[in-house]
Amino acid sequence: MAVVKTSIAAVSYLNTVPFIYGIRHADKLRAELLLAPPSACARNFIDRKADIALVPAGALPLMDDAEIVTNYCIGAEKSVRTVTVMSNVPIGEATVIHLDSHSMTSALLVRILAAELWHIRPEWRELTDYSAAEHPAEGEAFLFIGDKVFGYEGKFRYTYDLADCWRELTGKPFVFAVWVARKGSAPELIDALESSLELGVERIWEAIVESGHSEKDYAYGYLTENIDFLFDYQKRQALELFRDKAKKFTPRANPG
Numbered sequence: 001m002a003v004v005k006t007s008i009a010a011v012s013y014l015n016t017v018p019f020i021y022g023i024r025h026a027d028k029l030r031a032e033l034l035l036a037p038p039s040a041c042a043r044n045f046i047d048r049k050a051d052i053a054l055v056p057a058g059a060l061p062l063m064d065d066a067e068i069v070t071n072y073c074i075g076a077e078k079s080v081r082t083v084t085v086m087s088n089v090p091i092g093e094a095t096v097i098h099l100d101s102h103s104m105t106s107a108l109l110v111r112i113l114a115a116e117l118w119h120i121r122p123e124w125r126e127l128t129d130y131s132a133a134e135h136p137a138e139g140e141a142f143l144f145i146g147d148k149v150f151g152y153e154g155k156f157r158y159t160y161d162l163a164d165c166w167r168e169l170t171g172k173p174f175v176f177a178v179w180v181a182r183k184g185s186a187p188e189l190i191d192a193l194e195s196s197l198e199l200g201v202e203r204i205w206e207a208i209v210e211s212g213h214s215e216k217d218y219a220y221g222y223l224t225e226n227i228d229f230l231f232d233y234q235k236r237q238a239l240e241l242f243r244d245k246a247k248k249f250t251p252r253a254n255p256g
């Protein structure tokens with residue numbers, strides 16, 4: 001059997017554990033894995049350090065030579081849990097929103113929600129030093145993404161789950177990240193990737209065990225009830241709607 005070699009950039013969060021498992025156990029793929037926060041995954045693809053990448057949907061306008069591949073994504077049909085805005089005032093009273101610098105999709109999503117759902121015009125600040133969230137001033141809100149959200153749960157009076165907010169606005173699921181390859185990549189490479197991701201999504205429990213996660217039931221609940229990996233027709237439509245609404249706002253040109 002022919003084995004395809006490649007380098008793959010993927011997100012270093014719990015939600016990517018099934019994909020990583022599938023790639024590591026694939027029989028037709030040998031991949032060097034570059035694991036990093038979402039904005040750095042986009043950077044690794046743009047800088048050609050990776051041929052394939054799991055990238056934030058919000059980074060797609062920065063990637064002329066990328067095409068979306070596979071039937072898998074990081075999405076949510078219900079609450080996502082790990083993409084939240086937290087504050088000590090109701091969101092309608094927020095005057096400043098700090099944007100997690102690891103995010104490219106949710107940093108755009110929160111701007112859409114501010115304009116179309118919450119009807120607020122806060123000051124936007126980039127959040128790189130997370131100690132700023134330790135003693136927030138009245139009116140300050142924070143976008144947090146990924147595993148760090150688990151550590152902030154219960155620390156603020158108000159938590160807004162952005163997949164819930166998007167569903168309230170549009171009635172649709174949400175797509176946070178998609179798999180991309182360079183346009184014109186070999187079909188054997190894409191086929192090998194597709195079957196490795198399928199393998200991972202079918203073996204979520206084994207993937208958690210192999211990852212060494214200390215709270216396995218908790219991780220399993222999150223990966224099966226919050227994260228939705230299938231990039232189906234409804235999610236493709238939701239992604240189109242997001243990309244259309246996000247056109248009014250520019251993604252950060254220098255991710256990572």
Ligand SMILES: C=C(O[C@@H]1C=C(C(=O)O)C=C[C@H]1O)C(=O)O
Pocket residue numbers: 011013015038039055056057058074080082083102103104105106107145146147176177
């Ligand atoms: C669901 C999540 O989605 C992530 C959010 C991203 C973003 O905001 O740019 C990008 C990739 C996703 O892995 C999460 O952070 O937990």
